[in-house]
Amino acid sequence: MFDPKWVRENPQAFDEGLSRRKLPPLSKQFEQIDALRRARIRTLEIFLEKKNKASKEIGQARTTGNHSALEKLMSEVAEAKESIARLENEVKESEADLKEFLAGIPNIPADDVPIRDDETGNEEYRRHGERPSLNFTPKQHFDLGEALGLMDFEAAAKLSGARFVVLKGALARMERALSQLFLDTHTDPKHGYTEVNPPLIVRDEVMIGTAQLPKFSADQYRVETEDDQIRQAYENFELDRNAVLDFAEKRGIEAARAEKKEVLGFVYRPNPFRRWMIPTAEVPLTNLVREDIVDETKLPMRMTANTPCFRAEAGAAGKDTRGMLRQHQFTKVELVSITTPEQSKDEHERMLTCAEEVLKKLGLHYRVMTLCTGDMGFASQKTYDIEVWMPGQNTYREISSCSNCGEFQARRMNARYRNKQGKVAGHVHTLNGSGVAVGRALIAVMENYQEADGSIAVPDALLPYMGGLKKITKVG
C-alpha cells in the first residue's frame, strides 16, 4: 500500500515504478481521487468548526442566561448539521475510493530488479553444487513414491479430491524429518529465528495486511461456521438491500439491475465473521506486529514456523497436475523478518543464505534466481527464488522464494517502530522467505537420492531424524 503523501509528491516516480511492472501510469487517476477527497475534507471541516464553536458558546450563553443569543446559536448549529451529514458521507466515500484504489496497486520493484515481461526474464544470481550423474534413467517422484507404496494419490482423491496426497510410512516420516531439520537449523543461534506456532485460520484484516486480499481472494480457502453463515447472510441482506436502493436512487433502477452483481457483494468486502485458511505462515507471522509500535532495539525480529499451507490454486488448472508438486495443502517452513528500513536489504541477503543452508545440508543442487519485474509477487519489491534440481523432471523447480516487501505490508498493517530516542520513526520493513517448502524438498530428495532399483537413500543430514533408517525401500 502506498503512502498517499508520497504519491502526491512523487507522481513521476510512482508512474515510472508502475511502468516497470508493465502497468499504465496511474498518478493522474490518483490525483483526481485525492483532490476530490481533500476538497471534501476541507468543506466538511468548515462546517464542523462552525458547529463546535456554536456549541461551546451555547454552553456559555446558558450560564449567563442570554436567551436571545441562545436561540440564534441553536439555529446556526441546526443549519450546519444539515450539511455535515451529507459531507460526512462524501468524505467517507472519497476515503474508501482512495483506499480501494491504492490497495489494488502492487509494490514498486527495487532499482536493481531486472525489467522483463515474464519468468524467462529472471536472472541467475548464483548456484550451488552440480547435477547428480545417475547411470540410469531417473524417475519422477510420483512414480517412485507409488512404486514404494508410500505415496497414494487415489486415496487422497477419495478423501479430498484432486491435488491432495496421502504419505505413509518412511515418506511421511521423511517429511517430518525435513521439517525438523529446517526448524533446527533456523532456530540455531547461527540463524537466530524464533520458532512460532501460529494459528492457521485468520481474519480478513490479517489477509489484507500481507496483501492476499483484496486482490487474490480466489486463491484462498475461506472457512465459516454455520452460525457465521447465518449471521453473514442476514447482514448481507440488510446491507445489500440498502445498497441497491441507494444505487437505484442515484443512477436509476436500470443501472442498478445491470450492476447488481457488484452491489450485491460478489466482490470482496470486509466481513467480520469470515476467516481464511493461511496460504503461507508469512500471513500470521508478519501480522504478529500489526498495529504495533516495535522498539528498534528489538529489530530485526526473526521468526520461523512450520505449518500446513492451503491454496485453492485457482488459475492453475491443468498445470503440474501429476504428483505432489502443486497441491491444495502442503507443508512449509517459513522465515519472516521484521526490520528497520536501513536493515532490510542486508536482511534479505541474509535470509536467502539461511534458506540456501538447508539445501546445502541436504546436498541438493540449486540455483538462485533474481525475479524480474514481470514475475514478482504483488507485495514484493525484490524477490529471490531458489530453484532446486529435480532429476526425474530434468529441470529446476522453485523450492523457496525470499522477498523484501519494504514498507508495503507494514503500511497495510500499520506496523511501526520506535527509534532509540523514543520517537515513532516510521513503518517497519517486512521480509518473508520459504526456508524451505517441505513438500517440494521431499520430492527433491526422492528424485536426487533415488537408486536404480527405485529405493531412496536417506541423506546424511536426515539420518538423526529417521530413527536409524538409511534407505527407503518397497514395503511388503
Add this chain to the structure above:
RNA sequence: GGAGAGGUGGCUGAGCGGUUGAAAGCACCGCACUCGAAAUGCGGCAUACGGGAAACCGUAUCGUGGGUUCGAAUCCCACCCUCUCCGCCA
C-alpha cells in the same frame, strides 16, 4: 453455549454530559542544582488527516459502528475483543 466484569495516551490508571486531547504516576526528553552521578526542582512529551513556506491553525480519534443531545470518553443500541465462573470439547 450460559452468567458476570471490563476495553481510556508508550505503560499503569482517574474521569461530573459543556476550555477533558483527556487528572495523576511511570517511562522518555530538555533545563537547573552537582566535579560527575543519584536524588530533587522546573518545563516538555499522543496519533492521523486537512490548510500553511513556517510559526501555527483546524478536524477527527477514549475497542468498532450507529443513535440521543445545541454539545458525548461520559447516556442508549448493536457488534468485536479480553478476563472470571459454569457447561461442552481435542
